[in-house]
Amino acid sequence: MAMTDYITTFSSAMRNRFGERVHKVAIDAGFTCPNIDGSKGRGGCTFCNNVSFSPHGRESRGVAEQIESGRKVIRKRTGAMKYIAYFQAYTNTYAxxxxxxxxxxxALAEPDVVGLSIGTRPDCVPDAVLDLLAGYRDEGYEIWLELGLQSSFDETLDKVNRLHYFHEYEQAVAGAQQRELQLCTxxxxxxxxxxxxxxxxxxxxxxxxxxxxxKFHPLHVVKGTMLANEWRRGEFTPMMxxxxxxxxxxxxxxxxxxxVYHRLxxxxxxxxxLTPAWCSKKWKVLNAIEKELAWRRxxxxxxxxxFASMLVDRSCGSEVRVA
Ligand code: SF4
Structure with missing residues (x-):
């Protein structure tokens, strides 16, 4: 059995639509974030170390160049010949x-790019941006708006210094749905x-x-974050x-x-x-999730x-459960 026996993964959904493997190519287009540049806050979410977006530093290359090199690596590794340009780093509608x-x-002008996936905060999707995305969708592109909600509880959002609230997610969803945009939460x-x-x-x-x-994430603690200090002071314990x-x-x-599950x-x-160590072993976690889904099934x-056996048995007048 495979994960796709239990859920629709993003890659299986893309295979259904395009009849072949389609892979996301991650892009750092040089955005910042209103929770970093001071327009809403400075320092960002307590768990955010921006280095984790770009382990080799901020990208100096343009969008087309990043797609070109990402495409080469992905093609070699997976054989995919079509791509979704994934605007991933920071807040990708903040301009x-x-x-x-x-x-x-x-990005869309690049050969074999069939669509966009745009990662952003719920408080950064004005109508003009939603209209842009709906326009590309109307041209036939595969368009996903990825909204980082993280929790629906405002008090939790406060604790991790998100500086957005659930009602902003509600508004963003309403705007996206008016335009029938695909949403990934x-x-x-x-x-x-x-x-x-x-x-x-x-x-x-x-x-x-x-x-x-x-898209689901475990909260992990990485260096250079406020969460790392909380964890060192014993104020935060990560999940097993x-x-x-x-x-x-x-x-x-x-x-x-x-x-559709973009990521588990x-x-x-x-x-x-810094912790928990299991967060560095993606395949171990995915295998454990698959095993859990199999066991539940x-x-x-x-x-x-x-239950069926009990019904059959009761119909014969017996009280004994036979299976
Ligand atoms: S909204 Fe995203 S980019 Fe901005 S501080 Fe939080 S995690 Fe980092």
Whole structure:
């Protein structure tokens, strides 16, 4: 069995649409973030070390050049011949719409780029940006808006200094849905003060508003962050791997089957990761999630079979459960 036996991954959704493998190419287009440049705050979210976006420093190359070199590596590694330009680093809608259009168009003009995935904060998607994205979609491109919500609880968002709130996510979702844009919602498990009830409530609220996909992350501690100081002072304890696996499996169980999963875990390179160590082993975590999903399916099948057997047995007048 494979992960795709249990969920629709982003790559399987793209294969269904394009009939072949389509891979994201990550781009650092030189954006900053309103939570860093002082327009909303300085210092950023407590867990954000911007180095983790670009381990080799900020990109000096332009969008087309990054796609060209990313494409070469991905083609060699995976054989993919089509690409989604993934504007990943920082807040990728945080600029004047004319400048944004120029950057996004530069990506779309590259050979074999079939669409865009734009990662941003919920408070940075004005109508003009949504209109741009809807325009590319109307031209036939595959367009995803990735919104970093992380938690639906404002008090949690405060604790990690997000400087945006759930109502801003609601507004961004409404704007995207008016234009029928595809949405991918980012959630983090393990945020300070959160537990099973928070995770379940956040998923309920997100599903009630509607989304088309998810990206899940465990909260890990990396060097150079406020969270690292909290962890050193003993004020923050990261999740164990099995806890994270169960949260992800619960989220998947809560969501409708047509949901598209862009990512089920996140890693940080060993040179900046402080804790938990399991966050540096992406495949181990993914295998554990797959195993958990498989086990839950067997349990459900056994329960259904047991229930059916009880019905048959009762119809014969017996009280004995036969399976
Ligand atoms: S919104 Fe994103 S880029 Fe900005 S500080 Fe937070 S994690 Fe970093």
């Amino acid at each position: 004047d719409p004319v400048a944004l259009d120029k950057m996004y168009r530069e 980012h959630l983090i498990a393990g945020l300070p003060g959160e537990g099973a009830a928070h995770y379940s409530e956040t998923m309920d609220r997100v599903l009630e508003l509607g989304t088309d996909g998810f 791997q099995q806890e994270y696996v169960e949260v992800v499996a619960n989220w998947i169980d809560q969501a409708p089957t047509e949901m 875990t996140a890693t940080a390179s060993e040179d900046i990761l 067997v349990k459900r099948q056994q329960a259904a079979m047991g």
